Amino acid sequence: MDYKRIDFDQELNTGPQTYNETLGKWWQSRSSDSAHTYAYRRIAEHISSFFARPPQRIIDYACGAGHMLTRLCGSFPDSRLAGIDRSSFLLKLAKKRLRQLGKDWPRRVELIETELPDFSLPQGQADLVIFVFPNIVPNPDNDQPYEENGFHHKADAAVAKHLAWAREPDPEEETVEDDSETVYDSMLTDKVISRNLRGLLKKGGICVRAHYANAPRDELSRLVRQRLAFEEGSLDEPVSAHRAERLFAFLGSTYFRSKVTEDVYHQTRDESDKRGGYLLTTLLAV
Numbered sequence: 001m002d003y004k005r006i007d008f009d010q011e012l013n014t015g016p017q018t019y020n021e022t023l024g025k026w027w028q029s030r031s032s033d034s035a036h037t038y039a040y041r042r043i044a045e046h047i048s049s050f051f052a053r054p055p056q057r058i059i060d061y062a063c064g065a066g067h068m069l070t071r072l073c074g075s076f077p078d079s080r081l082a083g084i085d086r087s088s089f090l091l092k093l094a095k096k097r098l099r100q101l102g103k104d105w106p107r108r109v110e111l112i113e114t115e116l117p118d119f120s121l122p123q124g125q126a127d128l129v130i131f132v133f134p135n136i137v138p139n140p141d142n143d144q145p146y147e148e149n150g151f152h153h154k155a156d157a158a159v160a161k162h163l164a165w166a167r168e169p170d171p172e173e174e175t176v177e178d179d180s181e182t183v184y185d186s187m188l189t190d191k192v193i194s195r196n197l198r199g200l201l202k203k204g205g206i207c208v209r210a211h212y213a214n215a216p217r218d219e220l221s222r223l224v225r226q227r228l229a230f231e232e233g234s235l236d237e238p239v240s241a242h243r244a245e246r247l248f249a250f251l252g253s254t255y256f257r258s259k260v261t262e263d264v265y266h267q268t269r270d271e272s273d274k275r276g277g278y279l280l281t282t283l284l285a286v
């Protein structure tokens with residue numbers, strides 16, 4: 001699918017259904033190129049080396065076409081896995097990929113078609129939740145899951161307000177082009193997703209996130225790091241005398257240069273998004 005013919009803004013505005021149609025086909029071809037294949041392998045290796053004892057229950061949140069699920073099935077042959085996604089198109093591809101593991105795959109892997117965030121999923125059961133190359137598209141006709149699950153959390157809203165309206169001390173270093181209201185909305189929306197991720201995990205469970213970035217975490221400005229930590233629920237310092245709800249403790253983060261960043265370029269057509277890669281972040285559920 002030629003990305004130049006896709007109007008991403010228009011597609012994303014239609015809601016998550018686009019991953020059954022145009023963006024589903026786009027992601028089918030993106031996720032099977034060599035950059036993504038290499039990234040999935042690296043993420044799986046990172047996860048395997050992290051666990052001294054295999055995690056018993058693993059969830060791939062927004063699992064797409066099941067690339068990570070199949071790899072983790074290989075790394076952890078005795079674990080039970082679940083892949084959750086809203087796209088029946090991508091889940092069908094995941095099923096096809098999982099079949100290659102042998103006919104008993106359904107005993108080990110469950111594929112769940114649901115719109116995320118979904119707070120009715122079984123809580124507190126997973127040892128590991130992964131969230132890889134996220135692009136959760138909110139349903140324009142249903143903001144209830146956000147409204148009812150912390151979008152208006154008082155302390156979070158106060159911290160988000162401060163961080164969304166703050167500016168870099170040096171204007172040359174400003175990386176955010178969106179207006180403060182949009183930044184505020186997206187910070188609180190992402191925090192609800194993190195609350196959903198946390199809810200799926202046991203206390204002490206691990207969340208591994210792989211998301212697009214253009215620098216190692218410690219090279220990001222303090223403001224960008226604070227916003228990131230807020231969104232993932234690991235912010236552990238007060239901001240303007242308010243403490244955001246803490247969901248995770250930050251364990252570590254590694255930056256990999258990778259052409260997967262072109263996923264972002266396809267959407268923004270901003271040349272600077274052609275350079276970068278992804279951050280692999282490990283968090284502990286508190």
Ligand SMILES: C[S@@+](CC[C@H](N)C(=O)[O-])C[C@H]1O[C@@H](n2cnc3c(N)ncnc32)[C@H](O)[C@@H]1O
Pocket residue numbers: 016019027031061062063064065066067084085086087090114115116117131132133134135136137138139
């Ligand atoms: C960029 S893809 C990443 C897929 C997978 N994690 C990977 O790395 O290959 C984003 C995924 O999020 C899913 N998604 C987007 N919005 C969603 C929503 N509101 N509910 C459930 N799934 C959603 C899409 O269907 C798609 O599979």
